[in-house]
Amino acid sequence: xxxxxxxxxxxxxxxxxxxxxxxxxxxxxxxxxxxxxxxxxxxxxxxxxxxxxxxxxxxxxxxxxxxxxxxxxxxxxxxxxxxxxxxxxxxxxxxxxxxxxxxxxxxxxxxxxxxxxxxxxxxxxxxxxxxxxxxxxxxxxxxxxxxxxxxxxxxxxxxxxxxxxxxxxxxxxxxxxxxxxxxxxxxxxxxxxxxxxxxxxxxxxxxxxxxxxxxxxxxxxxxxxxxxxxxxxxxxxxxxxxxxxxxxxxxxxxxxxxxxxxxxxxxxxxxxxxxxxxxxxxxxxxxxxxxxxxxxxxxxxxxxxxxxxxxxxxxxxxxxxxxxxxxxxxxxxxxxxxxxxxxxxxxxxxxxxxxxxxxxxxxxxxxx
Ligand SMILES: Nc1ncnc2c1ncn2[C@@H]1O[C@H](COP(=O)(O)OP(=O)(O)O)[C@@H](O)[C@H]1O
Ligand SMILES: [Mg+2]
Numbered sequence: 001x002x003x004x005x006x007x008x009x010x011x012x013x014x015x016x017x018x019x020x021x022x023x024x025x026x027x028x029x030x031x032x033x034x035x036x037x038x039x040x041x042x043x044x045x046x047x048x049x050x051x052x053x054x055x056x057x058x059x060x061x062x063x064x065x066x067x068x069x070x071x072x073x074x075x076x077x078x079x080x081x082x083x084x085x086x087x088x089x090x091x092x093x094x095x096x097x098x099x100x101x102x103x104x105x106x107x108x109x110x111x112x113x114x115x116x117x118x119x120x121x122x123x124x125x126x127x128x129x130x131x132x133x134x135x136x137x138x139x140x141x142x143x144x145x146x147x148x149x150x151x152x153x154x155x156x157x158x159x160x161x162x163x164x165x166x167x168x169x170x171x172x173x174x175x176x177x178x179x180x181x182x183x184x185x186x187x188x189x190x191x192x193x194x195x196x197x198x199x200x201x202x203x204x205x206x207x208x209x210x211x212x213x214x215x216x217x218x219x220x221x222x223x224x225x226x227x228x229x230x231x232x233x234x235x236x237x238x239x240x241x242x243x244x245x246x247x248x249x250x251x252x253x254x255x256x257x258x259x260x261x262x263x264x265x266x267x268x269x270x271x272x273x274x275x276x277x278x279x280x281x282x283x284x285x286x287x288x289x290x291x292x293x294x295x296x297x298x299x300x301x302x303x304x305x306x307x308x309x310x311x312x313x314x315x316x317x318x319x320x321x322x323x324x325x326x327x328x329x330x331x332x333x334x335x336x337x338x339x340x341x342x343x344x345x346x347x348x349x350x351x352x353x354x355x356x357x358x359x360x361x362x363x364x365x366x367x368x
Contacts, residue, residue, distance in 0.1 A: 007074070010036040013067065020063035021056050022276070023269045030260045031060060031190065035067075038078050038130060038188055045257020046162065048136070049192035050238075052199075054317020055262040057192040059277075061132040064190075078188070079108040079125055082132035085139045085191070089154030097157030098167040102182060105129040106175065119175045128186040133158065137193030140247025148247070155252045162189055162255045189255070195246060196315070199234050202242050206232075235261045265317055270307035273318045274325070281325040285333065292336050294344040301350040309357055328356040 013032040021028060027049055037044040049057050065080055081104035091100040109125035110117065139154035141147065161167050161184050169182045206215040207230065215237070217228040238261070243253050265273070274282055282298070289296045298306075306324050313320035332339050332346055339346050 007039045007076070008036060008071075016067050017060065017063045020066065021060050022272045023265060024051075024056050024060065024262050027051070027056075027060055027260045027262050030258050031064060034188060034190070034258075035064060035130075038128075039074055039076055041076050041128065044188045046189040046191070046255055048253075048256040048259045049190065049262060050195050050198070050234075050259065051192070051262025052264055052317055053194045053196070053315055054319035055265055056318070057194075057262060058134055061134065061190065061192065064130070064132075077112075079105050079112055079129040080132065081105050081108050081129065082134060085133050085136045085154055085158075085193075086150070088133070088157040089139060089150040092153040092157035092160075093150075096170065098161035098164075098169060098182075098184065100157075101131045101161050101187070102126060102167065102169045102184065103172060105131065105187075106172070110174075119171065122175070123180070123182065127182055127184055130188045130190065131161075133189060133191040135193055136191040137195045137246070141249060142247050151247065152249075155249055158189075158191075159249075159251055159255070161187070191256070198238075198242065198246055201245065202234055202237050203232050205242065206237050265311070267304065267307045267311050270310050270318060270321055271303055274303055274307060274310075274321050277318070281322045281329070285325070285329050288333060289336055289346060294336055294340050294346055296332075296346045297348070299347070299349045302348045302353045305350050305353040305357075324357065328353050331356070 010029070010032040013035050014028050017028050017032060030047055034044045034047055049060070051057050061082055065082065068074075068077055068080055071077065081101070083100060083104060087100050088097070091097060105126035106122055108129065109122040113122060113125060139148075139151040139158075141152045141155065143151075163185050165183045165185055166181045167184045168179055170179045171177055203215075205211050207213075215230055215232060217230050220227055220229050238259070240250070240253050243259075244250055274280055277283075286296045306321065306328060309324045310316075310318070310320035313323070316323065328348070332348075336346065341347060
């Protein structure tokens with residue numbers, strides 16, 4: 001905590017978020033800066049996070065929620081609500097855009113400040129809150145050339161409540177039920193989505209599409225021979241137009257000050273997530289065996305094998321860890337006692353992992 005302002009610095013916030021989120025330093029930095037500004041009640045621009053499925057977008061949002069829950073000493077602690085973008089379209093359909101966001105924030109303010117707090121005070125809290133909107137790529141205005149009316153409505157609903165000085169808001173029954181006008185310009189929106197297909201679309205644009213030839217091959221020397229290769233990083237080429245093409249309206253995109261990309265996770269990151277994430281399949285399995293008086297141990301090589309297999313699964317990110325580990329651990333969970341050695345220890349080494357995963361690979365290859 002820096003003394004002068006008594007609010008945490010972005011670095012201090014980032015250090016805490018890093019305990020839950022592996023890698024993703026850009027997204028953590030942007031989020032920490034936004035949160036530090038929010039805690040000082042300074043204006044903050046909205047943030048859009050783009051990253052493949054299973055790279056930590058929702059985990060980062062949860063980490064912020066946990067951070068705020070753990071720091072009730074912060075004087076200007078904002079209320080926070082997390083929701084799926086689809087919900088906003090449904091609300092808008094009932095003619096009440098903004099209702100979902102403000103309603104949830106108001107409920108959170110009541111939880112945080114207590115039910116005795118006057119409504120005006122709760123509203124004041126709610127309109128300085130943080131709204132996490134997850135799966136924002138699901139509200140694209142068109143999918144495969146077909147108009148997506150629900151998506152268009154949801155984007156319009158979000159636009160209504162982003163940086164608006166007079167949003168009509170119907171108070172819930174417990175707050176009187178009347179309709180008031182809310183200045184929502186103090187809200188911080190952090191939206192996230194996987195934007196599947198965006199990577200390929202931008203790659204195509206700069207190689208064979210509109211900007212053909214923009215991405216120049218680089219010459220590399222590999223195993224003694226000279227080769228030409230295209231090195232593509234989405235972050236180097238992504239422009240607002242790509243997001244328009246994807247189906248986010250220009251007005252909607254314009255509401256974001258920062259667009260951050262989450263990186264795909266490499267084997268090292270997957271190893272750390274496997275060992276450290278509180279919801280990791282490894283921890284679940286360990287708790288299960290402990291419950292039966294047994295202890296599960298994996299050698300470092302076994303963990304790496306699992307991470308390697310997971311890294312090869314396309315478009316699943318860290319979610320693949322769970323799927324791969326299920327295949328490995330299933331027979332052990334079915335008959336724990338059968339596999340336990342001296343002192344009730346179940347030890348898995350590389351060989352056990354390979355043996356568990358090899359047949360499945362064979363099946364997949366045979367199916368092709
Ligand atoms: N960067 C990360 N750091 C820690 N855990 C992660 C990370 N990325 C994914 N995970 C783990 O993978 C699972 C899915 O991650 P999630 O954050 O829900 O992905 P998404 O990016 O699709 O929202 C979670 O169980 C989480 O523990
Ligand atoms: Mg998610």
